[in-house]
Amino acid sequence: MPTVLEATDPRVAELIAGEEQRQHDTLCLIPSENHVSPAVLAATGSVLTNKYSEGYPTRRYYQGNAIIDGVEELAAERARDLFGVEHANVQPLSGAPANLAVYAAFLEPGDTVLGMALDAGGHLTHGWGVSVTGRWFRAVRYGVRRDTGVVDLDEVRQLALRERPKLIWCGGTAIPRTIDFAGFAAIAGEVGAVLAADVAHIAGLIAGEAHPSPAPHVDVIATTTHKTLRGPRGAMLMSSARHAKAIDRAVFPGLQGGPHDHTTAAIAVALHEAAQPAFTDYAHAIVANAVALGEALIERGYDLVSGGTDNHLLLVDLTAQNVGGRVAAEALERAGLVCNYNAVPFDPRPPLDPSGIRLGTPALTTRGLTTDHMADVARWIDEGIRAKDNAALERVRREVEELAHAFPPPR
DSSP: OOOHHHHHOHHHHHHHHHHHHHHHHSEEOOTTOOOOOHHHHHHHTSGGGGOOOOEETTEESSSSOHHHHHHHHHHHHHHHHHHTOSEEEOOOSSHHHHHHHHHHHHOOTTOEEEEEOGGGTOOGGGTOTTSHHHHSSEEEEEOOOTTTOSOOHHHHHHHHHHHOOSEEEEOOSSOOSOOOHHHHHHHHHHHTOEEEEEOTTTHHHHHTTSSOOSTTTOSEEEEESSSTTOOOSOEEEEEOGGGHHHHHHHHTTTTOSSOOHHHHHHHHHHHHHHTSHHHHHHHHHHHHHHHHHHHHHHHTTOEEGGGSOSSSEEEEEOGGGTOOHHHHHHHHHHTTEEOEEEOOTTOOSOTTSOSEEEEEOHHHHHTTOOHHHHHHHHHHHHHHHHOOSHHHHHHHHHHHHHHHHHSOOOO
């Protein structure tokens, strides 16, 4: 008997089924993706999507929000407890709006912001030119050392002293090493800047104590909820109590109207799951898998930015293989290994055809893969990149699919 969706809109049902099958048959190596639990998925698809709740708990602009207030208060309480912060706002719709709210809370247009350059591992919203954060604010960027691939805090300090930013960002989207929050805090304190930590990628590692927490060192923490935290596609802002009012007013009414209450509920579920002892094991397993995968790739002659990883993410420079990142990523997808092409520091190639690929282990770890599997994953990556024809890619795909079927995503 067909489901309600199949009966109502068979084309959409067909597309969703196709995506479910794709996720089942392939291995996701994109570090910003994961597989949510059935409980998170159920909350995301709940009747809470029917409600509009502009405002904050007990201060809404619509009636009928008593239960929604409970959902949001529960999510915020769990965020405070899990990350050890005084204030949490769980309403941002995604990562970029959450980061924009940081600007709205602390800066005026034209103020100076210091963030990591996009091609060094930063994020568009840290002041890159194509983002409004680079158009509405005066952006200064720091990078990494050419010889180590790691942030040089002496350079950051010199830039900060010279440019006197009002906001400094630490964190980004392609940083394979531990972030020195205390070091950034010392610089921010010296120049009187607000320090914001963008931990979208590593929030789950922080929750699972597999990466140091920024909470004791920074003014505001911005994060998405769908990467290593293994929640729905949403975001959060966290801070000390003294910044709570500014953060809340920046989110609403500063940037958005009513939150997505079904997502808020799913965030609450994900935070509950992340507070369980098993999640600590999961977070450390993510890192162990990434380290093992990196070591296996190095053995096969691949260059990793910074020489390896401390977290969930690997940035692979394919210059020595004489293969562009886009070509490699497209070949790997045909082989059943889904990653993304990515610029590497000091990349001479254009952004749409860069020199690298970005790999991550959160989704693999969710499926139950361990360090014992990483040698095979590295071999398949190597064979996929070096494949000369579709027959070779298809052979790899069959092997990948066999492992994927043995370790299916949560259902």
